[in-house]
Amino acid sequence: MIYKCASAESFDRFDLGDIEIAEVGLLRASLSTIGDRMVGGVSLRSKRAVVCGETGASSCASAMAVSSLVSASPLKPSTTNGSSVSVKSMAGVAPKKHGSYVEKGHLTTCISAMRAHSPSRFRSLHTEAPEAFNVEAASYSAWLEKHPSALNSFDKVAKLAKSKQVVVFLDYDGTLSPIVENPDRAFMSDEMRATVKELATCFPTAIISGRARAKVYDFVQLSELYYAGSHGMDIMGPAKSSSGYKVSGTRVKDKKGNDVVFFQPASEYLPVVDKVCSILNEITKTIKGSRVEHNKYCVSVHFRLVKEELWESLATKVQNVLKDYPMLRLTHGRKVLEVRPAIAWDKGKAVNYLLNSLGFADSDDVLPVYIGDDRTDEDAFQLLNGMKHACSILVSNSPKSTKASLSLREPAEVMDFLRRLVHWKKWGPEKRNGFQNGRYFIS
């Protein structure tokens, strides 16, 4: 296959037109010009190797290259022998943990997972079933002891951040915007946007989302941030962050002439993801309330508005489709099934990529802060757990199994926490403003 380099579209519209062609071409150009130079902490050759699309004899070479990426420590870059790796099947790659039930055909596991991640309505229990509410409240308190509030623990976070470069990673849905029934209407407030904008003047800041990058950009509308859409498979951001950091990686110019960096490890999956998205649209038509959302390298099948008795039927349909596409895998989030390329790439890998691109590979002087609410954020929490210093925060108002250390209840608390970070950076701990009734106020 021959790739040509096209000129870059505007920053937020990089998904459109033939930019996919351009990016692969640029990635290959980078391979030939810089050889095994490390970009983002993993050699470009090995990253290229995780891109796949067809079955064939070289699957072994590809799988070997991929397994080197899988087995590498998140902070210890994988290396290759420098030979060019062909782009072949990923069918031989071991699926990740969330996807394993697809291959095993364990439908019940899938349904249990769907239920487990769709908790009961915590607040309405208060009036509808006070006893159950008390039990839930008690279990939440017990859970809070293990995952204390990041607001109440702010002094500890600030102590940890002292003399370090803080880098902030934010999930979008359920973290910056409240969960709503219609995914198209998951708007973040102007207040939150202003907070994130200010945050980015203090620290390199990235949005790490399951959504298509262009879609999440449309919601956030801040060009100074880094965006990793499609669960980290579509990364782009300014070559120089508004907090002053230069970022390494493949560069192009946007329409305004600004340098941007980008990385898309799953670009060759586009045709198969498109195809499966159309099939899923078709086969879910009969399931009332279901909704299929194309997230470029991933597809979301929403069941928030589907009656619970139909969940099993929906999951069966999705799983049956995926039997014919072993190069895709299934994960799940909050009332959503997520179909994505079965490559060793996730939100954790995207965070690692960005940290390395910012020059913080294996650094003792960085404090990554990651805030997210969903299953797919656990990969990022896991990465942070392997780092010397890190601050991982789960957004949840009910007890959940998580690798995060701290917690926040809802997006409003996320905003308070981010404001405190900004204020700490600008004024230090001494001139702190008021913290009342669980909310932080900057006068």
Ligand SMILES: O=P(O)(O)OC[C@H]1O[C@H](O[C@H]2O[C@H](CO)[C@@H](O)[C@H](O)[C@H]2O)[C@H](O)[C@@H](O)[C@@H]1O
């Ligand atoms: O990684 P994220 O940014 O959290 O994206 C994960 C999914 O988020 C969106 O779905 C979730 O939010 C919707 C709007 O509040 C809600 O209706 C849905 O039930 C949630 O699962 C997005 O629509 C999905 O495509 C993402 O996969």
